[in-house]
Amino acid sequence: MAEAWAARSALWQLTLARVREYLREPEALFWAFAFPAILTLGLGIAFRSPGRVPVRVGVEDGPGAGAIVAALEPRAGFTVERLAAGAIETALRDGRVDMVVRPGTPPAYRYDPTRAQSRLARLAVDDALERAAGREDRWTPVEQAAEVPGSRYIDWLVPGLLGLNVMSTGLWSIGFAIVETRNRKLLKRLVATPMRRRDYLAAQILARLAFLVPEAVVFLGFARLAFGVGNQGSYLACGALLFLGGISFAGLGLLIASRARTIEAVSGLLNVVMLPLWLLSGVFFPTSQFPAAMQPIIKVIPLTAFNDALRAVMLDGRSLSALPLEMGILVVWGLVSFGLALQLFRWQ
């Protein structure tokens, strides 16, 4: 009885100590809150209305160039630029123009078919030039712009950024704190007491969870105010997912920091681990763009599971009972990382 109480109070005191240290570190606090907001703002502006980005067309100087410029310029959605023959390659490479038209009958289109914006430009330019050459449209379609909240890119992006943020703050703040404590020989001092080692590691996770709530509230509040990004699902489900994600990434942070002796070493490890997660976990573009052979790997990455689950709740309004796989993946990552960290941890 007394023992159970003492254990609980050690866990509590360790958590409290970590929370206090973090609160008294203004820079870390600033980045935890400001970084995701700045990132969202930047991306939100960049992707705000992809449909209204004009098609940038280069027209090669020569006979007939004037007619082409005259055909494109009055139409909405084109910016036209005349290019000398020698300037074409650089303009394409630098992305100053999406395609170049060489006048003639038929005209020649020069563009990079692997770039979506270039393919789009080619279709739009061809359409405009054919019309100018006298083609008759069979119909004028009814346009329904998908600008209702919930179906824009920014709506899709925000849950991914939230996932990314939970991961980065978890890994960085735990990684740095552990190495710093190890360098102070404070870990060694702690294991010279009857403190239970798992209490120390668990306290790091609990302290991280304590910060997740304000971090997520600030971030989602910002996304809502700035871009009207809402939540189609329940906030409780969101909170539960954040909790699982927080445990999972905090556990991973402990594992990464379990042996490192210097800040440089732990930074290197963190980058090595985080880079593939950034790229593969569908933060900025859907994971379906990767080849099928990679999908099983991508699916078990904790950030993928976390992002998928957050999007299922926030975009599709799913309940947690629809997400057993994603939640399972997060729990397993958390438990396995924690267990391994406990085994591998260097206390001296």
Next chain:
Amino acid sequence: MPSASAAPPAALRCTGLVKRYGPVVAVDGLDLEVRAGECFGLLGPNGAGKTTTIEILEGLLQPDAGEVEVLGARWADGAGRLRERLGIQLQETRLEEKLTVEETLGLFHAFYRHARPVGDVLRVVGLDAKRTSRVGRLSGGQRQRLAVGCALVGRPELLFLDEPTTGLDPQSRRQLWALLEDFLRDGGTVLLTTHYMEEAETLCHRVAVVDAGRVIALGTPAELVSLLGGDHVIEFALIEPTVTPPDERLRALAGVTGVRRENGAVLLATSAPHLAVPALLAALEPAGARLARLTTHSATLEDVFMALTGRHLRDG
């Protein structure tokens, strides 16, 4: 467990300790026994192996060879219960600077089942007024007292202190000594390392002089000093060292029991400086020697260390 001896129980015992770091032998076959209720000092220069030894005894380092028994238990038999009974201060620990004094003690308090109230510890280590100060704002002496406070909070029977006063000013040092004297008066046992002979002489009942990982002398400070052959040292140097009388003549002087030479000076051990000084002056007179320096002081563990190794403690 049958015990043949009727002597006071050993709080701590180790035999044949060896610890190597690559080619460096940090601890080289070291035996110690610390009795319950005593203050035992490990005295030695930097690099002698004091920290390595004490950390092995604390169960934080694994020895390459040797046996350790702490409060009748072995580290291999389960550290948890043993740690409840020990207080430890490490040489290199820097406590978290962003926590306050009170929060730091509160944290350590939570680890022990029968911990002492934080308020008590604050009073014992004299940090009551600093209760709400951040650790980062404390002076060196205050930090050391806080470190000792963290070691005391679990009501230890045995306290390990690794160079608790190194780098402190004399006043802070004395404050810490007073605190340890209180702990000893209440029946606690202390093992401390130091390279200050004054500290060993003031606090320690017994001292082991350690050099290059071995115990080279063991006893009470008075016993160790008596190894010199006298409890006073007369030190002199001549303007022309070449006319110094030979050692045999000096040793034959009234009251002189030992002769050593160091950097052109001569050190005479004696228990009767009132006889030895006149005898020395009388012996120098006919040789026409002129004194550059003549001093006497009570013999210290520094003199013992010098006599044993030919080096100063501070030299490292």
